[in-house]
Amino acid sequence: MAGIAGGLGTAAADAAYAAVAAFGLTAVSSALEAVARPLQIVGIVTLVWLGARTFRQPPAIGAATPRGAHAGLFAQTFFLTLTNPATIVAFAAIFAGLGLAANGNPARAGALVAGTFAGSLAWWLTLSGVLGAARTKTTPAVLTWINRGAGLLLVVFAAILVVRLM
DSSP, rough: OOHHHHHHHHHHHHHHHHHHHHTTTTHHHHHHHTTTHHHHHHHHHHHHHHHHHHHHHHSSSOOOOOHHHHHHHHHHHHHHHHTTHHHHHHHHHHHHHHOOOTOHHHHHHHHHHHHHHHHHHHHHHHHHHHHHHHHSSSHHHHHHHHHHHHHHHHHHHHHHHHHHHH
């Protein structure tokens, strides 16, 4: 369920950026470009925080999910995904490159946004299902090392972003 909640947050943010690209809202694009650096810094700090938290966190084996945790995961992944304003540029480039630009057609733009959301969510549902099934066959020691590896990887991604920001 946690993977699904996080996936919904990511898919919603992807759909929001796809909407900006598909509907051609240049004012929003310009505003995002103006705050791109601060958003990237927030994203870097969030990645380091999530990485450190994941690295230190013991695996939750059979633990009940606290009430409201899924909403928090949705919000975290939604806002973390939004801190990458390059996503809107990527969507605009992909839509234009594939000849999928909405060209003022709201129905086509809506279909692009819905398809982006559905595709992103399908990826997360598949990933969550596979990892959920594998988790039941994994020992606590292995899960601890997976947490440490994932936490370290998040911090490495943050470091790469810092280098790219310079």
